[in-house]
Amino acid sequence: MEKEVRIFIRIQKHRKESWKKLCSKKRISLSSLIIDSVENRIFDDERRKILAFIEKQDNIFVKIETNINQVAKIANAQKFIGSEDLKNFRKQLKIVTELKEQQNKIFTKIYSLIAND
Structure with missing residues (x-):
């Protein structure tokens, strides 16, 4: 040391x-x-934000996957999807899209910082 x-x-x-x-x-x-x-390294506060984002993203994706499976189960059993179920499904997909956009911004920043090393 x-x-x-x-x-x-x-x-x-x-x-x-x-x-x-x-x-x-x-x-x-x-x-x-x-x-x-x-x-030119990542600050500790940025590192904490990245880890918190990844944890939050993981938790939300688990909920979304559960909801998607529920919608699929209902659609398969009833051979249709109700308007409320479809609305909830679209809402979940919008969350996924927003999270992916945030994730891409974070990864772009990480890659740019790594490239400067």
């Missing part, structure tokens, strides 16, 4: 306070902000 060393930099007091506010807002340390910025 490498020994850590300190680096001292001089900045204006108002700038330091601004950085500390940003860190507080992002719930990251000032050291993390500086190191990740210099090394």
